[in-house]
Amino acid sequence: MGEVMQSSSILPLEIDNISYVAGGVRLIKDLSLTLSAGTSTIILGPNGAGKSLLLRLCHGLLQPNDGTLTWQGPEAATAGRYQAMVFQRPVMLRRSVTANLHFALKSRAVSKLERDKKVDDILEITGLTRLAKTPARALSTGEQQRLAIARAWSLNPEVLFLDEPTANLDPAATHAIEELIDSIKKSGTKIVMSTHDLGQARRLADNVLFLYRGRLLENAKAEQFFEKPENDLAQAFLKGELLWWHRRELKPPSEFKHPEKP
Amino acid sequence: MSDFSDAFAAALTLIINFESGLAEIVGLSLQVSFVAVLAASVIGLPLGAALAVFRFPGRVTLVVLLNALMGLPPVVVGLIVYLILSRSGPLGTLGLLFTPTAMIIAQTILIMPIIAALTRQSTATMWDEYSEQFKSFGTSRSETVLTLLWDNRFGLMTTILAGFGRASAEVGAVMIVGGNIDHVTRVMTTTIALETSKGDLALALGLGIILLCLALSVNAAAYLINESALKRHG
Numbered sequence: 001m002g003e004v005m006q007s008s009s010i011l012p013l014e015i016d017n018i019s020y021v022a023g024g025v026r027l028i029k030d031l032s033l034t035l036s037a038g039t040s041t042i043i044l045g046p047n048g049a050g051k052s053l054l055l056r057l058c059h060g061l062l063q064p065n066d067g068t069l070t071w072q073g074p075e076a077a078t079a080g081r082y083q084a085m086v087f088q089r090p091v092m093l094r095r096s097v098t099a100n101l102h103f104a105l106k107s108r109a110v111s112k113l114e115r116d117k118k119v120d121d122i123l124e125i126t127g128l129t130r131l132a133k134t135p136a137r138a139l140s141t142g143e144q145q146r147l148a149i150a151r152a153w154s155l156n157p158e159v160l161f162l163d164e165p166t167a168n169l170d171p172a173a174t175h176a177i178e179e180l181i182d183s184i185k186k187s188g189t190k191i192v193m194s195t196h197d198l199g200q201a202r203r204l205a206d207n208v209l210f211l212y213r214g215r216l217l218e219n220a221k222a223e224q225f226f227e228k229p230e231n232d233l234a235q236a237f238l239k240g241e242l243l244w245w246h247r248r249e250l251k252p253p254s255e256f257k258h259p260e261k262p
Numbered sequence: 263m264s265d266f267s268d269a270f271a272a273a274l275t276l277i278i279n280f281e282s283g284l285a286e287i288v289g290l291s292l293q294v295s296f297v298a299v300l301a302a303s304v305i306g307l308p309l310g311a312a313l314a315v316f317r318f319p320g321r322v323t324l325v326v327l328l329n330a331l332m333g334l335p336p337v338v339v340g341l342i343v344y345l346i347l348s349r350s351g352p353l354g355t356l357g358l359l360f361t362p363t364a365m366i367i368a369q370t371i372l373i374m375p376i377i378a379a380l381t382r383q384s385t386a387t388m389w390d391e392y393s394e395q396f397k398s399f400g401t402s403r404s405e406t407v408l409t410l411l412w413d414n415r416f417g418l419m420t421t422i423l424a425g426f427g428r429a430s431a432e433v434g435a436v437m438i439v440g441g442n443i444d445h446v447t448r449v450m451t452t453t454i455a456l457e458t459s460k461g462d463l464a465l466a467l468g469l470g471i472i473l474l475c476l477a478l479s480v481n482a483a484a485y486l487i488n489e490s491a492l493k494r495h496g
Contacts, residue, residue: 095413108400
């Protein structure tokens, strides 16, 4: 896989010791990492690990209670304009596919003339042209997510955050979305995506962040993570073991007992 | 009993002939209510949407107040508008008391809180769904309010029709500020009240039937609009 290296207006993102508290519970705990340009980062972890929260914190939808997030690039002051996000449940405006695309571009103050061209282009590239006039909410879930990603891509983001974009989709739709994400990645956009789908992580990741109960337990290159994860919980996660047990009861992986095998 | 059936027959004749006196009353009713709904919507729709979207000090108080105002007693509103518009009142010099304009003002005050409060509720639901995405796009405040109103247009149509229903059925406020003057401020509801007390059941009943039909068609329209919108936009 060829890595696209390019200079970025906002990256890298320096995350220094952030915590996020909601309802008296610390949901993200003392997390530090750097997101740099050119590679795609996949956030792995079981439900409730804090994957979605971390994405929202990075994108600025939430503010950490402690610690700092700093964009290091020259355009850091207007970092929002260089980012886009796609949510697990696609947010579709009650209007046509085309109008949905126009809306996002208009929000970023793109002129009408430019919008018309961009909308046509993105419909073409993402294969949505035949659905252009359809009300967005009449699309299938897979098509809606494709539109949501197309809409985000049309903003030319340098960083695209995706929160489990295929969690509600069947394998065919998932495949289509993964191809789309791969095209976006090849266009030079940094992908930061959460998933609990290991196969998907293998297919898309350059780097992997493994989150568990609000802590970053492993931050590694994809090959290294999938072949030799250092953290015992990451090992268990990769083996498909559920992570419901308490940490102090953990045994080395060789001593795991499978219920089927006596 | 024959009194009643006679009156009913006379009422139907009145409606079928639709003579000028009746037409005048129905026309003024519709005109007053329509303008009042328009004015209340112009204020109430953006106010409701803004209350749903923006967080500012005093917002909760305003929402509670608005919800309370939904149940404003019409006669009290009539009394207040009367006091303000009467000769010795602050706006007495305008000479608006006992004119259709006074009735429009009273009805606007009555239904604006209804439209604003219902708009706030339905917009808040939609905002829950849209807020993160809009924040991510960087959508401006005015664009946000306009978009929410537009995307909620079919739901808001029901809200506006509810306001229209309340306005056209209301009697207390228009009676006080309008004065029920023949050919000037006489509307359906005030005529019904007057004719009933005079014992002219035919006219009262005829107007009552028209008012009922109006209420029914307004509700039917609201239902149909919602249904077709659900089918088209989900």
